[in-house]
Amino acid sequence: MTLRITPLSGALGAEVSGLDWTRPIDDATRAAVTGAFLEAHLLCLRAAPLTPAEFVRVARYFGEPQLQLLREYRDTHVPEVSVLDSSYKTPESKPADLSRLRLTGWHTDDSYFAVPAKATMLQALALPESGGETCFCNLQTAYADLSEELKARVDGLRAVHSYDTLRTPARAQQRSTVEKQETPDVVHPLIRTHDETGHKAIYLNANRTDRIAGLERQESDALLDRLHAHMTQARYRYDHAWRVGDILVWDNRCLVHSVNMDFAVGQSRRHQRILLKGSVPV
Numbered sequence: 001m002t003l004r005i006t007p008l009s010g011a012l013g014a015e016v017s018g019l020d021w022t023r024p025i026d027d028a029t030r031a032a033v034t035g036a037f038l039e040a041h042l043l044c045l046r047a048a049p050l051t052p053a054e055f056v057r058v059a060r061y062f063g064e065p066q067l068q069l070l071r072e073y074r075d076t077h078v079p080e081v082s083v084l085d086s087s088y089k090t091p092e093s094k095p096a097d098l099s100r101l102r103l104t105g106w107h108t109d110d111s112y113f114a115v116p117a118k119a120t121m122l123q124a125l126a127l128p129e130s131g132g133e134t135c136f137c138n139l140q141t142a143y144a145d146l147s148e149e150l151k152a153r154v155d156g157l158r159a160v161h162s163y164d165t166l167r168t169p170a171r172a173q174q175r176s177t178v179e180k181q182e183t184p185d186v187v188h189p190l191i192r193t194h195d196e197t198g199h200k201a202i203y204l205n206a207n208r209t210d211r212i213a214g215l216e217r218q219e220s221d222a223l224l225d226r227l228h229a230h231m232t233q234a235r236y237r238y239d240h241a242w243r244v245g246d247i248l249v250w251d252n253r254c255l256v257h258s259v260n261m262d263f264a265v266g267q268s269r270r271h272q273r274i275l276l277k278g279s280v281p282v
């Protein structure tokens with residue numbers, strides 16, 4: 001089989017095909033794939049569903065797997081792997097207003113931690129017949145396109161990330177007492193510099209970024225809203241239509257993502273996920 005890496009869109013992303021992910025890859029292949037990851041910010045590894053143990057082995061090519069906060073989703077035998085089931089089990093579970101669902105908000109995983117995951121890996125195990133795409137925006141390009149005036153205004157600002165914020169219509173999931181203790185508010189730079197490439201990106205999570213430190217609520221809201229409207233424009237965006245077995249690995253340091261939750265009730269949408277350890281945002 002031959003490794004092929006091809007762009008998925010003009011905004012971000014590359015497809016990796018021609019590899020058997022149930023077998024180890026050599027160092028040269030690994031270097032080509034991880035290099036493409038830093039350049040494209042998101043890779044789609046075409047694969048068949050893997051066992052949790054195989055999935056962790058693939059994850060280690062990209063970084064160090066970490067445990068996720070919510071214990072109930074962890075795999076019993078391979079706790080770094082969690083299974084996320086976003087299916088609608090009953091008609092009542094699908095609201096008329098989909099913005100009330102957490103997954104539809106443009107977010108970067110884990111930003112409520114002082115040391116957020118650098119990347120997320122998701123493999124599709126079951127998919128609805130239509131809908132259910134995961135959508136991404138490239139916040140490195142979105143930052144680069146800001147006017148010099150706006151760059152000067154936002155560079156150096158810091159933002160408070162909370163487990164939940166009233167800025168979004170969707171409420172966060174309940175946490176246990178231990179999980180609450182592990183998730184106090186944290187402060188991150190609003191513009192973060194990628195620790196591996198040195199490129200700057202907007203670091204804004206619609207589900208967690210509550211306010212800009214030192215600004216009045218009204219001024220903070222206005223600036224966050226303005227950045228959000230800018231960074232989610234179509235030209236920065238790629239929507240991934242999943243195939244069963246697809247593994248997406250994306251860079252949480254420079255992308256946000258959201259899910260098109262408009263799919264049929266009773267159809268399964270299930271993924272297995274691994275988060276990769278990151279560093280303190282600067």
Ligand SMILES: [Fe+2]
Binds near residue numbers: 107108109
């Ligand atoms: Fe997410």
